[in-house]
Amino acid sequence: xxxxxxxxxxxxxxxxxxxxxxxxxxxxxxxxxxxxxxxxxxxxxxxxxxxxxxxxxxxxxxxxxxxxxxxxxxxxxxxxxxxxxxxxxxxxxxxxxxxxxxxxxxxxxxxxxxxxxxxxxxxxxxxxxxxxxxxxxxxxxxxxxxxxxxxxxxxxxxxxxxxxxxxxxxxxxxxxxxxxxxxxxxxxxxxxxxxxxxxxxxxxxxxxxxxxxxxxxxxxxxxxxxxxxxxxxxxxxxxxxxxxxxxxxxxxxxxxxxxx
Amino acid sequence: xxxxxxxxxxxxxxxxxxxxxxxxxxxxxxxxxxxxxxxxxxxxxxxxxxxxxxxxxxxxxxxxxxxxxxxxxxxxxxxxxxxxxxxxxxxxxxxxxxxxxxxxxxxxxxxxxxxxxxxxxxxxxxxxxxxxxxxxxxxxxxxxxxxxxxxxxxxxxxxxxxxxxxxxxxxxxxxxxxxxxxxxxxxxxxxxxxxxxxxxxxxxxxxxxxxxxxxxxxxxxxxxxxxxxxxxxxxxxxxxxxxxxxxxxxxxxxxxxxxxxxxxxxxxxxxxxxxxxxxxxxxxxxxxxxxxxxxx
Numbered sequence: 001x002x003x004x005x006x007x008x009x010x011x012x013x014x015x016x017x018x019x020x021x022x023x024x025x026x027x028x029x030x031x032x033x034x035x036x037x038x039x040x041x042x043x044x045x046x047x048x049x050x051x052x053x054x055x056x057x058x059x060x061x062x063x064x065x066x067x068x069x070x071x072x073x074x075x076x077x078x079x080x081x082x083x084x085x086x087x088x089x090x091x092x093x094x095x096x097x098x099x100x101x102x103x104x105x106x107x108x109x110x111x112x113x114x115x116x117x118x119x120x121x122x123x124x125x126x127x128x129x130x131x132x133x134x135x136x137x138x139x140x141x142x143x144x145x146x147x148x149x150x151x152x153x154x155x156x157x158x159x160x161x162x163x164x165x166x167x168x169x170x171x172x173x174x175x176x177x178x179x180x181x182x183x184x185x186x187x188x189x190x191x192x193x194x195x196x197x198x199x200x201x202x203x204x205x206x207x208x209x210x211x212x213x214x215x216x217x218x219x220x221x222x223x224x225x226x227x228x229x230x231x232x233x234x235x236x237x238x239x240x241x242x243x244x245x246x247x248x249x250x251x252x253x254x255x256x257x258x259x260x
Numbered sequence: 261x262x263x264x265x266x267x268x269x270x271x272x273x274x275x276x277x278x279x280x281x282x283x284x285x286x287x288x289x290x291x292x293x294x295x296x297x298x299x300x301x302x303x304x305x306x307x308x309x310x311x312x313x314x315x316x317x318x319x320x321x322x323x324x325x326x327x328x329x330x331x332x333x334x335x336x337x338x339x340x341x342x343x344x345x346x347x348x349x350x351x352x353x354x355x356x357x358x359x360x361x362x363x364x365x366x367x368x369x370x371x372x373x374x375x376x377x378x379x380x381x382x383x384x385x386x387x388x389x390x391x392x393x394x395x396x397x398x399x400x401x402x403x404x405x406x407x408x409x410x411x412x413x414x415x416x417x418x419x420x421x422x423x424x425x426x427x428x429x430x431x432x433x434x435x436x437x438x439x440x441x442x443x444x445x446x447x448x449x450x451x452x453x454x455x456x457x458x459x460x461x462x463x464x465x466x467x468x469x470x471x472x473x474x475x476x477x478x479x480x481x482x483x484x485x486x487x488x489x490x491x492x493x494x495x496x497x498x499x500x501x502x503x504x505x506x507x508x509x510x511x512x513x514x515x516x517x518x519x520x521x522x523x524x525x526x527x528x529x530x531x532x533x534x535x536x537x538x539x540x541x542x543x544x545x546x547x548x549x550x551x552x553x554x555x556x
Binding site: 174175178180181183184203204208 | 335338340365368369371374376377378379380389390393394425439440443
């Protein structure tokens with residue numbers, strides 16, 4: 001399957017072993033800090049920290065690049081939009097396009113900031129399995145339970161949804177093959193014809209998903225799952241000294257970024 | 261329950277079998293076919309240099325442990341995946357020959373658990389899906405659908421307007437088979453067609469396949485059920501980790517038995533019985549009826 005948007009890379013680096021909660025807090029704080037003060041020097045500090053984190057993650061560049069490549073369009077679009085629409089005295093004009101030094105500076109800054117933001121976010125998702133991430137988020141969301149937000153149930157829903165995406169992709173592939181063997185062609189015709197050609201795929205996929213959901217609910221009930229009940233975990237989250245180090249280091253990087 | 265008997269009673273002016281009158285089965289040859297699945301880190305080889313031949317109108321049992329490449333081979337033969345090396349010849353024609361695509365359309369593939377692919381609001385529409393894709397005129401589609409429903413023991417008068425999901429599991433399986441038969445395949449590939457069927461439905465399905473065979477359709481049956489394979493098939497092809505480990509008629513020597521065991525298979529029941537009775541296992545009966553006749 002080719003769906004790899006900053007997909008988890010199984011590894012055993014320092015970053016892989018950190019607590020997902022600490023990683024999530026650090027990444028969120030960095031992401032906010034990126035937007036607090038606009039300066040190239042600050043951006044350089046954050047970029048250096050992001051690159052260092054990426055290097056520590058031990059994820060091969062090809063793996064990261066495959067996830068990043070689709071986002072290049074977004075970066076390019078940001079750059080062009082800023083270049084064309086930013087105010088300032090133009091040094092280059094062509095029809096309705098007026099490029100100013102200020103625009104060029106802004107375009108460079110904003111697109112670089114986007115790249116750093118994606119890099120920071122990718123390091124989190126590349127080194128944290130989705131299940132650990134949802135567990136961490138559920139823990140961080142615990143205060144919301146006082147407001148009767150069912151955080152554990154939400155986390156479970158997300159975990160189950162993530163768990164079944166690969167399964168459904170495999171089933172989708174099988175069904176498409178079966179209908180192709182019966183003469184279906186998903187690439188021919190205009191938009192409406194192509195949309196209609198998906199009916200033989202989507203109907204069985206939905207039927208199958210509902211059946212699977214039904215079976216899963218029964219199986220969970222048979223294993224005594226009760227919503228709202230106190231649950232223990234097979235892999236309890238445990239913060240270590242390295243997590244404290246991560247948070248302190250992040251705080252230091254953010255301070256440095258704000259001061260330079 | 262309307263079984264194969266219903267077909268036997270079909271009116272004589274109706275074609276009884278999906279194969280158009282006079283159209284014989286298709287011959288198949290695979291030469292050095294290799295295929296591997298693209299995976300994130302490294303490709304996973306599924307077929308390595310698979311070569312075999314199947315003459316028109318013959319039937320072949322494709323066997324081997326789970327994960328040995330059976331399903332992949334069927335999909336490559338049907339053209340859903342292109343082999344990395346080697347070629348699949350249909351009636352002696354290769355991918356470079358004119359008319360190869362048309363020949364591929366005459367290869368029917370019944371997937372594992374094909375009932376999971378039913379989608380239309382009525383049984384008739386679902387079976388008609390394939391023939392309509394082939395661009396047949398509606399009158400021909402209707403007759404092909406009626407014939408196919410008859411062949412699988414779902415008489416159109418009772419079943420054509422039913423909702424596919426309102427049918428029983430066995431009926432759904434047969435309806436999905438009708439969807440493939442309606443396209444009048446000359447080579448029929450079946451992937452584990454007997455799995456999770458009750459004995460009655462299994463027997464019905466065997467009856468359907470026997471009659472397809474009698475009508476000259478070439479059959480390639482991937483299955484774990486050695487006894488049904490022995491009852492239905494003339495030849496055997498055993499795959500192990502994507503390679504051909506045995507091809508040709510069943511071999512009942514000790515080495516042959518060991519080879520089957522090594523691939524998580526066994527000798528067919530009647531062959532073992534014949535061996536234990538000191539008779540020639542190659543002449544072992546295919547069915548209980550034949551056994552009774554031979555022993556009485």
